Amino acid sequence: MRIDIITIFPTMFDGMLSCGVISRAIKDGKIMVKIWDLREFAFDKHKTVDDKPYGGGAGMVLKPEPLIRAIRKIKTEHKRDENSPFVIYLSPQGKILNQKKVLELYKKKWLVLICGRYEGIDERVMRFVNEEISIGEYVLTGGEVAAMVVIDAVCRYVKGVVKEKESLLKESFMTKFLDYPQYTRPQVYMNMKVPEVLLSGDHKKIQLYRLKEAIRNTYKKRPDILHNIRLSKLEKKFLEEVITEENRRRK
Ligand SMILES: C[S@@+](CC[C@H](N)C(=O)[O-])C[C@H]1O[C@@H](n2cnc3c(N)ncnc32)[C@H](O)[C@@H]1O
Incomplete structure (x- = not known):
């Protein structure tokens, strides 16, 4: 996976690219991230990248020439790659990022992320x-934080970036329901106990418990998800039980 970022604040990415899973993936050559300082593509000695909007109004707008020069440079620098990049402008007016979109972007294999600032970018860049x-x-004040969200979410799907492949397939938004609740040591903490079934070693029972608790999580936190899916007989039974139990708990 290759990602090119166009920004006026390159150092904003230092933290995310030098920590955790993403940093390891870069070191292992699984993903390649290159940051392009938009000011390097300005024409004048002051490295001007913004100007006042035509027609008046508040704020400044990122000029078209440096942005288009940057996009063109990125495309030519890697022209030996078979694919051409998928160019994204991070914008509050765009399609909302969700898990489906993340997987779609992952399949592009080469993304260029344009981070806007001020009032946005000149429309001709579109x-x-x-x-x-x-x-x-x-x-937001700029597209950098949004670009980091895209990079983090998309790079998780690059082979080998997340070690346990299973966790990618079983997490929230990849299955019908939100993920089930997790517990780790100690078994008892401040009088709160880990559910017995998780200590039983009975895998079938654990699987059923987790399915029911995933349904409970979804019912309690995101009931809207349950309106749009088809449930199996067992899932329907668990949902009915969860509704009864939760109603009883509320009384
Ligand atoms: C202050 S915003 C510009 C907002 C623009 N005037 C509008 O109302 O649509 C500056 C930059 O932040 C980025 N940005 C702001 N909100 C965002 C969001 N929700 N998602 C992605 N990028 C965002 C965009 O790159 C945008 O060009």
Whole structure:
């Protein structure tokens, strides 16, 4: 997986690229991340990348020439790669990032992430953009944090980045339900006990317990998910039990 980032604040990425799973994946050559300082593509000696909006109004806008020069440079620098990059503008106006979109982006194999600033970017750059992506319905000061979210979520799917393949397949948003609750040592803490069944060693029982608790988690935290899925007989039975138990608990 290759990711190129265009930003006016390259050092913002230092932390994320030097810690944890992503940093290891870069060292192992599983992902390649290159940061491009937009100011290097400015024409003048002051390295100007922004200007006032035509028509008036508040704030500044990122100029088209440095951005388009940066995109073109990235494309030519790696032109020996068979694929062409998928160019993304991080924007509050874009498609909301969810797990389905993350998997879609992972399949592109080469992403260019444009981080906007100020009031955004000159509209003419959009001719060079394949998709606008938003990380939620709120406005950030810049696209860098959004780019980090995309990198983190997408790179988890690169082979070998997350060691336990199973955890990728069984987590929230990859199955019908949210993930089940997890416990680790100690067995008892502040009078709170780990559920007996998890200590039983009976794998079938543990599997059924986890399915029911995943359904409970979903019912309690994201009941909307349950409206849009088909349930098996067993899942329906567990959901009915969960509803009864939770109603009883509330009384
Ligand atoms: C202050 S915002 C510009 C907002 C723009 N004037 C608007 O109302 O759509 C500056 C930059 O932050 C980034 N940004 C802000 N909110 C975002 C979000 N929810 N998702 C992704 N990027 C975002 C974009 O790159 C944007 O160009």
